Amino acid sequence: xxxxxxxxxxxxxxxxxxxxxxxxxxxxxxxxxxxxxxxxxxxxxxxxxxxxxxxxxxxxxxxxxxxxxxxxxxxxxxxxxxxxxxxxxxxxxxxxxxxxxxxxxxxxxxxxxxxxxxxxxxxxxxxxxxxxxxxxxxxxxxxxxxxxxxxxxxxxxxxxxxxxxxxxxxxxxxxxxxxxxxxxxxxxxxxxxxxxxxxxxxxxxxxxxxxxxxxxxxxxxxxxxxxxxxxxxxxxxxxxxxxxxxxxxxxxxxxxxxxxxxxxxxxxxxxxxxxxxxxxxxxxxxxxxxxxxxxxxxxxxxxxxxxxxxxxxxxxxxxxxxxxxxxxxxxxxxxxxxxxxxxxxxxxxxxxxxxxxxxxxxxxxxxxxxxxxxxxxxxxxxx
Numbered sequence: 001x002x003x004x005x006x007x008x009x010x011x012x013x014x015x016x017x018x019x020x021x022x023x024x025x026x027x028x029x030x031x032x033x034x035x036x037x038x039x040x041x042x043x044x045x046x047x048x049x050x051x052x053x054x055x056x057x058x059x060x061x062x063x064x065x066x067x068x069x070x071x072x073x074x075x076x077x078x079x080x081x082x083x084x085x086x087x088x089x090x091x092x093x094x095x096x097x098x099x100x101x102x103x104x105x106x107x108x109x110x111x112x113x114x115x116x117x118x119x120x121x122x123x124x125x126x127x128x129x130x131x132x133x134x135x136x137x138x139x140x141x142x143x144x145x146x147x148x149x150x151x152x153x154x155x156x157x158x159x160x161x162x163x164x165x166x167x168x169x170x171x172x173x174x175x176x177x178x179x180x181x182x183x184x185x186x187x188x189x190x191x192x193x194x195x196x197x198x199x200x201x202x203x204x205x206x207x208x209x210x211x212x213x214x215x216x217x218x219x220x221x222x223x224x225x226x227x228x229x230x231x232x233x234x235x236x237x238x239x240x241x242x243x244x245x246x247x248x249x250x251x252x253x254x255x256x257x258x259x260x261x262x263x264x265x266x267x268x269x270x271x272x273x274x275x276x277x278x279x280x281x282x283x284x285x286x287x288x289x290x291x292x293x294x295x296x297x298x299x300x301x302x303x304x305x306x307x308x309x310x311x312x313x314x315x316x317x318x319x320x321x322x323x324x325x326x327x328x329x330x331x332x333x334x335x336x337x338x339x340x341x342x343x344x345x346x347x348x349x350x351x352x353x354x355x356x357x358x359x360x361x362x363x364x365x366x367x368x369x370x371x372x373x374x375x376x377x378x379x380x381x382x383x
Contacts, residue, residue: 038339039332040376051367052331055360058313060353061305063346064244068235068253068302070294073286076227078200082216083176086110086195093223095208099199105223106197106210113175114193120168120182121189123161130154130161203227206296226296231289233265235302236280244306245270251285252303255294263287263294267304311345311353318366319344319352320373329365329372330358337365339376 042050086108093105137154140146172182176195185192207224216222233253237245249267254260269284285302287294319342320327326344329337342357358364365372 036338037376037380040329040337040339040372040379041335042337042372042375046372046375047335049368049371050365052363053366055312055314055354055358055362055364057310057360058351059308060311060313060345060351061308061348062353063348064237064241064302064304064306065346066235066237066302066304068233068285068300070255070296070298070300071232071234072206072226072228072296073230073232076201076203076230078203078225079221080105080197080200080223080225081221082108082195082197082218083174084108084110084112084116084195085217086112086193086215088210088212088214088216089194091210091212093199093205093208095205097205098203099205099225100202101199103199104196105199105205108195108197108216109193110175110195111193113177113195114191116168116171116175117177117185117191117193120165120172120185121191123165123168124186127158127161127165130158134158197222199223199225201225201227228292228294228296229288229290231287231294231296232268233285233287233300233302235283235285236275236278237283237304239274239279239281242270242274242281245283245304249304251305253285253287254301254303255298256300257295257298258293261293262303312358312360313351313353314342314344314358314364315366316347316350316352318364318369320369322373326352328358329369331363331365337372337376339373 087110088106088108090107091105092107093099093103099105134154134157137146137151141148141151169182172185173179176197177185203225204227205223206226206228208222209220210216210222245267247267247270250264251267252262252264254262265285265287267283268286269282271282274281283302283304314328318328320329320339322339325341327339327341330340331337340357343355345353345355
C-alpha cells in the first residue's frame with residue numbers, strides 16, 4: 001500500500017511543478033512578446049540621436065472643416081432684362097465678355113415702345129395747346145371779354161394736360177428710355193421703336209439666355225452680369241457648431257482645384273435660422289478675387305478656428321507615417337521603443353491633438369523617429 005502511494009505522490013508533485021512552470025512561461029510571453037515587429041531595441045550610441053519627452057497637454061485651437069462652394073456676391077450681380085416687349089435685332093454682348101456700366105448688351109424692336117412714344121408726343125402737343133388757350137383766356141378775362149368761369153375751365157384743362165404729359169413721360173422712363181433720349185424725342189418729334197438693353201454695372205457676362213430674332217418679355221432675365229473681384233464662399237455648419245462661429249471672424253478656405261491653395265477672408269454672414277431638413281446654419285465668407293482664380297460653383301473647404309482647448313498634443317516632428325497611418329515611438333525602457341498607432345486631430349501651429357493611442361506622461365520620441373523607424377525595419381528584415 002505504501003509502495004503504491006509514494007509513486008503517486010511523486011507523480012502529482014511533478015505534474016504540479018510542470019504546470020507552475022508553464023504558467024510562468026505564459027505570463028512572461030504576454031509581458032514581453034517575442035519578435036514583436038513594432039518594438040525596436042537600440043544601441044546606446046543610437047540613443048544619442050533621439051530626443052525623448054513626456055507626452056503632455058497644450059492649448060489647441062480647434063478647427064472646423066466644413067464643405068463650401070464658391071458663389072457670386074449677390075451684392076455685385078445684376079440680372080438684366082428688357083423693359084418692353086420686343087423682337088431682338090442685334091446682340092452686342094456674349095458669354096464671358098467684360099462690360100462696363102452703360103454698355104449696350106442687345107437691341108430690340110418694340111411696337112409697345114413706339115406706341116408709348118406716340119402717346120407722349122400727343123400729350124406734349126395737347127399740353128402746349130392748352131397752355132396757349134389758358135394764356136389767351138387770361139388776356140380775354142383781363143379785357144372783360146369772358147367771365148371767370150371760362151378762365152377757370154381753361155386753367156383746369158391745362159392742369160389735366162400737365163398730368164397727362166407727366167404720366168406719358170414716366171411711362172417712357174418705365175419702358176427704359178433715358179432722360180436724354182426723351183428730350184431728343186420731344187425736340188425731333190420722331191418716333192424710334194428701337195430699344196437698347198444696357199449693363200447696369202461693371203462686370204463679366206456669366207449668363208446669356210437670348211438669341212437673335214427672339215421675342216422677349218419684361219419678366220425675362222436675358223443677361224446676368226457679375227463683378228467677380230469679390231466672391232462668396234458659402235458653407236453650412238451643424239446647429240451644434242453654430243454658436244462657435246461669429247460674424248467678422250477671420251477664416252480660411254482650401255480650394256482643391258487650385259492645388260489646395262489657401263485663401264483668407266472674413267465671415268460676413270451667419271444665418272439666424274436653421275435649415276429644417278439638414279439641421280444646418282448657413283455661413284458666408286467674403287474673399288478677394290482680383291486675379292479671377294476663384295470661379296463660381298468651385299468646391300472648397302472652409303476652415304473656421306474656434307476657441308482654444310487644453311488637449312493632449314504631440315509635435316508634428318514626432319509623427320511617423322507608416323502604411324498611411326499615424327504613429328509615434330513610445331519608450332518602453334532604456335533600450336526598447338515601440339511604434340504605436342495614434343489617431344490625430346487637425347494640426348494647429350505645428351502640434352497635433354491626440355484623440356487615441358497614448359496617454360499623458362508616456363515618453364515619446366519627438367526627434368529622430370524617422371531614423372528609428374528605419375532601424376526597426378532593418379531589425380525586422382534581419383529577423
